[in-house]
Amino acid sequence: AQSVSQHNHHVILSEAASLELGCNYSYGGTVNLFWYVQYPGQHLQLLLKYFSGDPLVKGIKGFEAEFIKSKFSFNLRKPSVQWSDTAEYFCAVGGGYQKVTFGTGTKLQVIP
Amino acid sequence: EAQVTQNPRYLITVTGKKLTVTCSQNMNHEYMSWYRQDPGLGLRQIYYSMNVEVTDKGDVPEGYKVSRKEKRNFPLILESPSPNQTSLYFCASSLWGDNSPLHFGNGTRLTVT
Numbered sequence: 001a002q003s004v005s006q007h008n009h010h011v012i013l014s015e016a017a018s019l020e021l022g023c024n025y026s027y028g029g030t031v032n033l034f035w036y037v038q039y040p041g042q043h044l045q046l047l048l049k050y051f052s053g054d055p056l057v058k059g060i061k062g063f064e065a066e067f068i069k070s071k072f073s074f075n076l077r078k079p080s081v082q083w084s085d086t087a088e089y090f091c092a093v094g095g096g097y098q099k100v101t102f103g104t105g106t107k108l109q110v111i112p
Numbered sequence: 113e114a115q116v117t118q119n120p121r122y123l124i125t126v127t128g129k130k131l132t133v134t135c136s137q138n139m140n141h142e143y144m145s146w147y148r149q150d151p152g153l154g155l156r157q158i159y160y161s162m163n164v165e166v167t168d169k170g171d172v173p174e175g176y177k178v179s180r181k182e183k184r185n186f187p188l189i190l191e192s193p194s195p196n197q198t199s200l201y202f203c204a205s206s207l208w209g210d211n212s213p214l215h216f217g218n219g220t221r222l223t224v225t
Binding site (some may be wrong): 007 | 147214
């Protein structure tokens with residue numbers, strides 16, 4: 001069975017600080033990896049995805065993630081966060097037959 | 113506008129009173145799914161459907177029913193709600209294919225007293 005671990009449950013940063021959110025997965029086959037963002041009071045939106053090719057994936061709003069197969073990791077990064085990045089971030093792994101498993105989420109609070 | 117529409121946004125009900133949460137998508141997506149979101153637990157899949165008349169259990173199906181009579185609609189039915197089903201529910205859809213991202217509805221916050 002596939003699983004996803006997000007190690008940081010709550011992260012507090014000041015504006016302009018760099019961000020890295022950890023995500024580790026377990027799955028025996030070819031994986032598709034996603035990061036979703038949920039702004040306060042809103043639904044989840046796709047931030048970026050990886051399914052093949054360049055392991056460094058760029059998404060919307062300056063976010064990027066790096067797929068490291070040997071570490072089973074797909075960490076999310078942003079060089080300089082803004083107050084508007086305050087949200088909850090979910091890592092997800094898609095396995096076969098559309099089975100998508102989500103991590104427990106990381107709440108990011110950016111202080112102006 | 114391409115979207116997934118859930119109704120209602122908020123629902124307060126009592127134990128045992130049957131309810132239905134509707135979900136409709138206008139993107140001609142084959143795949144639809146229901147999730148519940150609880151603090152500290154992330155999103156857990158309740159049921160999913162790969163196409164019309166094809167549904168299957170997710171990770172937490174107990175106490176829920178679904179149907180997929182039309183491609184665009186995927187209602188979630190709670191025959192006899194209980195307080196442990198108090199949660200935030202999301203419907204999602206996608207094209208068929210493992211790398212297709214999910215499109216989420218705005219959520220339904222359900223309280224069962």
